[in-house]
Amino acid sequence: MNPIRIALDKATGSATLLRRATLCAVIAALAGIALLALAGWFLTAAAMAGAAGTIAVQAFNYLVPSAAIRLLAILRTVSRYGERLWSHRAALEAMGGLRASLFARLAAQDSRTALPLSSGDAAARLTGDIDALEDLVVRRPSRIAGLMAALAGVILAASGGWLSALLLAVMLAALPLLLRSLARRLTEGPAQQAADALGALRTRYVELASARAEIAAYGLGNRVMAELAPLTRRLDQARARLFIGEGVQAALLAAYSALAVMLVLLGADAAAPLVALALLASAGAVEAMAGLSRTAFRQASVDAGLARLAALDALPLEDTPAPSAATAQAIRLGGVELRPGARVAVTGRSGSGKSLLAEGLAGLRPVTADVALGGHLLAACSGTELRDQFALSPQDAPMLAGSIADNLRLARPGIDAADMADALHIACLDQRIASLPGGIDYRLGEAGGTLSGGERKRLSLARALLTGRPWLLLDEPTEGLDAATEALLISRLRIWLDRTGTGLILISHRPAPLALTDRQVPVSAIAPLPGQGLPGVASAA
Template sequence: MTPQVRRYIGLAALAATVAAVSSILLLAISGWFLTAAALAGAAGAATAYGFNYLIPSAMIRLLAILRTVSRYGERLWSHQAALFAMAGLRGRLFARLVAQDNRNAPDLSGGDASARLIGDIAALEDLIVRRPTLPASMIGAATGVIIAAFAGWQAAVVLLALLVMLPTILRKLGTRLTRTPARDAAEALGKLRDRYVEYAAARAEIIAYGLADRVTLELNGIAAELDRANAQLFRGEGVIAAVLTIYTGGTAALVLMSATASAPRVALALLASVSAIEAMTAWARTALRQARVEEGLRRLASLERLPAAPFAPSTRGSQALALTIGDESVAPGTRIAITGQSGSGKTLLLESLAGWRTSVFELSLGDRRVTDIPSATIRDQIALSPQDAPMIAGSIADNLRVARSGVDANAMWQALRIACLDQRILTAPEGLDTMLGEGGGILSGGELKRLSLARALLAERPWLLLDEPTEGLDSKTEALLIERLRAWLEESGTGLVLVSHRQAPLTLSERMLAIGVVPRRQLVFPANAMRPPAQQDGESE
């Protein structure tokens, strides 16, 4: 926890202590005052006239104000501590995730990651919120025991014994009633988030093929599992609340039976006892939520164990390294096309070169195999515009800035012009600040692909990897994009590794490497793999 979080927890603990003590004193003094006033009134007018009610009334009013203000402070500061702590935890865990090498990172779906970084961490928030109330509960309970002693030492001993036993009883009840449903609820919630993310991405296909009923049925089934688990948790909460109520009544009865003082002092002890049990409700909440918190901790443990190495951003101007694909060496600045039948693994080869996944090909960068190179080194060398262009939630400019830090608007417009997307963005409602909503917002699939190309150009890496860069374009736009891209490649000296089903983009390449489908997807380079593009017409796939 940061010093700021500790400071808020300390303030919340102080406020909670003041609230607990003032609450017990308020109830106890009120009981003594009402009982004493009733007895004074019953004794006659003279006695009632001599009864001093001003000081107790003032104390009761003061304690009521103090309790209200301190409870507000406790809730304010404890929630501030929780918000800061959870924000830091989410940021730290997300930083660990993004710093991992894609080739050996945990296999975590978007829905499951969301469930852990949102749902499981939210369960931990209760730890921070309740933390200040636990010591305050102990101090409040001790105050109740001291006040109960005014009715006799026996009453104080009885109350102390019952208060000591209460946390153990609540903890055992909470474990028994909530551990299994808490685990089931966490798993069901993660599964539900995962399915929602997957089906939301495929909603167009679901509608087109009439699969909505089947999808809804599956989601309802998972939601029913979550509801059943939550219902068990709520039943456990009801049982613990009932036990606490019965325990409070039994405590009051035992204290009354063991009291030996006058009626006003007995009333003082009774209400102090009830208030002391009430102060221990923080332990009841702890017992009820502990299983859910433990389950959240268990699911987050795999993320906490990830290496905490800081993310190394890509740097510009890195010395270009040669590529080796199979037995073929490709010098920096060379432009090559990867060809082969559908299913031969061309996209897989590009993604392996970019470090997106574990390679099944023989690939080297410089004098080292790609599988042995740190991901930071790969990022310094390679920019990939993939077949499916992933975008972040944000504006067009935000998505372009992903390429590298310090990208200005002029560089963005230049990259968009090469990608033949500048005129489209100029007509967008807010230009570069236009937000890309779910599914790409105002941009079509082809436009998103060209935005991905512009982002790859802005990265300014020695090697540019393009997977179907002109897919979905009309011939005129395709020709213009190829012309501008060719000029940029020649001017910058950037190397190119291209995959395309279409013939026009292949004219960008100087060499061709053909791969074939063989067991274990190992590379095959036919003897005629080095023919120029003009001789490869119709043979790219």
């Protein structure tokens, strides 16, 4: 399916706006052609009347043509304004709808089987590729306008003689084929290279930007810039080739226009004013068709991006039900059965697969170990079933770039201020939040902003508590806390677990949190499935 058609279908009313823009573009193009033609006739006729003497000048009616010229100039200006207004509005609405639709498709995918997209690649698709598509949507009305202007140019060229009109028609008919051939030869390769280079640069930049604090702390700025330099140079070189190709196209198009006007002149057999009309109309028709050249150039520049957008749009979009108050299911970790409400610590050395196991239970990655939920291996459970059962507070707590309340509301719909205050109290974060400007409405920057690592983990814990899921997955919940705060957090968390009956699967290298659990299960005791590796993923542990 045409990606532009996909984009327009995402926003109600965008197609109507684009039709208005197209109508304005056609009016502007026709007014421009008529303005050139009439100006050519008027100037030539006025000059001939002046050369003929006073009587001819007095007989020459200059009022009507000059008024028509002014009217056409006003009409062209107003129509161009309408074209830009409606085409840009249509593009903005369509791209907003397209971004939302593609993000919804990405969010609806089961993390265990989703496309292996890095955050940088996803960002590149949802920003750069869509920006390029937006440019095509804005330029779309000019294509129809160019064809209409070409037809008008041929009709007006007939005033100079039928041969002039025929020669111009042949030249205009051949122009799109020439432009497509030029675009393919001059821009297709560099456009693909530029798209690949931009995607690689964005991906690496996003990856490095997430570690900007460490880069600054260790003085690695120069090393990072040196690493990005080849990617930047590769992009610059590809873009330079694109611009050279655009310049060559512009030069060839100017030569083509001169050739078309010359042929029209050679085929003309009418009076001089009509020949002038035909010549300027021909030049205007070729210039109007030049819009196809610019569109062809842009199209070659974004073909790779459109293919990436089409891959996202092809992802299945199923209704993802909101997490429900599901009945707690029993869990089996290898040979260990855990009834609903059980509290267990998964132990093992660093890198043995504990965090991978927790992420697998939460549905974030495949689990290749002998782990079951409700009697079914995790691989047989849907992402919805896992989301309904588990709330994860991971070791690396991701934060939304928004307010603290925004981050907490991610847990589930219908959370009120009282719920959030209770969760923050249990997480020993209520006093810290109260001290911030705006309190719970304080806006966090990227990656948690001014919150420390321990505070981000506690905010993540508060969010997990608010989900109301039957099982709580905590990965190093007290890492980065002092002993007093750790003891208070464990005490409040124990009271909450007792009150709600929530089950707990804990991962911690610190001894204090282990007091929350009744038993320990070594991760090494959870055997991999036949033909598989260690828990989580075969090679990651």
